[in-house]
Amino acid sequence: MKLKTKLQLSSMMFLQFFIWGVWYVTMGTYLIKIGFDGLDVGAAYSTINWGAIISPFVIGMVADRFFSAERVLGIMHLSGGIILYFLIQVTDPTAFFWTLLVYALLYMPTLALVNAICFNQMSDTKTQFPPIRVLGTIGWIAAGILISWMKIEDTSMVFQIGAGASILLGVYSFFLPSTPPQNKGKAPSIRDILGLDALALLKDRNFVTFILCSLLISVPLAFYYSFTNPFLNEIGLENAAGKMTLGQGSEFLFLLLMPFFFSRLGVKKMLLIAMVAWVTRYLCFAYGNNEALAPMLYIGIILHGICYDFFFVTGQIYVDQAAPKKVKASAQGFITLITYGLGMLIGSWSSGWFVKQYTLADGSHVWQTIWLIPAGMALIATILFLIFFNDKKNAVTEN
Structure with a gap:
């Protein structure tokens, strides 16, 4: 080129x-x-x-x-x-x-x-x-x-x-x-556009587990995108938008390190690490502050690289490996529809509803409770994934 x-x-x-x-x-x-x-x-x-x-x-x-x-x-x-x-x-x-x-x-x-x-x-x-x-x-x-x-x-x-x-x-x-x-x-074809040919992959329990957990983990993801900046500004963290770019810096670093971790950990461990990182991030936001516990806020931001790369990028690789050649494109479209579409749509509306419920009369928010909610959601997804997903070769084969 x-x-x-x-x-x-x-x-x-x-x-x-x-x-x-x-x-x-x-x-x-x-x-x-x-x-x-x-x-x-x-x-x-x-x-x-x-x-x-x-x-x-x-x-x-x-x-x-x-x-x-x-x-x-x-x-x-x-x-x-x-x-x-x-x-x-x-x-x-x-x-x-x-x-x-x-x-x-x-x-x-x-x-x-x-x-x-x-x-x-x-x-x-x-x-x-x-x-x-x-x-x-x-x-x-x-x-x-x-x-x-x-x-x-x-x-x-x-x-x-x-x-x-x-x-x-x-x-x-x-x-x-x-x-x-x-x-x-x-x-x-509506079937091609929506990636419905990928539904054949739902015969595999591992793929079903992955899809379900991807949907569940995308809900708390919307909490981060929608309300992290208002949260950081409300508790007095200066230059919040600039400091949030530490998350993209982390994403950049871990994206480069993906081949190293992937060859040593495999799909299940990387996805689990990502899910645990989601839980940890929201706990850091729930219990951190802009005083002595300010480092917890930075940890929560920097974890973005692991949260995003280890789950979504690894997930795309997993889908590519699981899908037969003739439905690879459909499978990628399907997982995008499930995560960025349906999962984050549910997350955007539910995060807004919860924030409204925990808004005080003076306009401030009970942020600790708000952040514990997505932490709990991510924990449920982690437990389900740990129990039902395994690293064995997918039953779906190329044809």
Whole structure:
């Protein structure tokens, strides 16, 4: 792959995740400031999950059959930038939800589009993709550092910056390498789009256990994304958004170390370590503070690398190994639907409901109780996985 192409794809990845990271982490803090309650905040975050559920239809019926991926990417980011700009004027919870939902339906399909554009230019994705994809993590970190440095965590300016970056990527997309539709002329199938062919894998008890635990662990994940920044700001941790980028730094490190751990620990141990890390993270948040026990807060943040990489990345590898060749793509789509779609959708709404229940009259929150709830959820998933999943060779074979 030429150096020019590498730079183009790396810049694309940086902007793709900068756009998301610049508003997503701190949105809860901003919404609480303008008078939204916990349920309103949870509803706002659920728009991303609805986008994850619906986005396969967009990719399957439009980008994969009618138009080049880079053009669809450009149109979606240009449109999304306009929506983000107008979002700063919306202060009613219901109107905010529907406006952000429109944006989510535009943004979430672009996550698959940038991957497709990258893969189309690569001869060896295993070695060529990671160094380019990691620029996305760096983009997310840069977004957190920027808004922390500008001290705008609780302002609408995060949406303005996101809008500007989205329009920039929208224009830039039209200059990316050509990625023509892969299934031009082929009639779209709902079964293919939703990955329903992967349901055959449910004959294997290990796969069923993995799917169930993936669903359960995705629920507490939404607690972290929706309310960690409001929590850290409320208890007085300075530059919370910037310090939360320690989690992405940890993710970056453990992503590089994945091959080392995978060869020595195997699937079950890595998934278990991830689940225990989820429990530990929320216990750290529940019992830590911004005084003598401040290190517990940092531990909870830094554990993000293990929580995310050891579970979700390992899970993707497990699914690839478990699925026969003809349903590998469907299986990956199915697990994405279960985790980022259904699981985090439940988590976004339930986290908002619990936060609302534990909001005091003065607007503060009983954070210890709030964080013990996802800790308990993660513990249940861990116990179920420990009992019912084993490391033996999958019964599903290639055919």
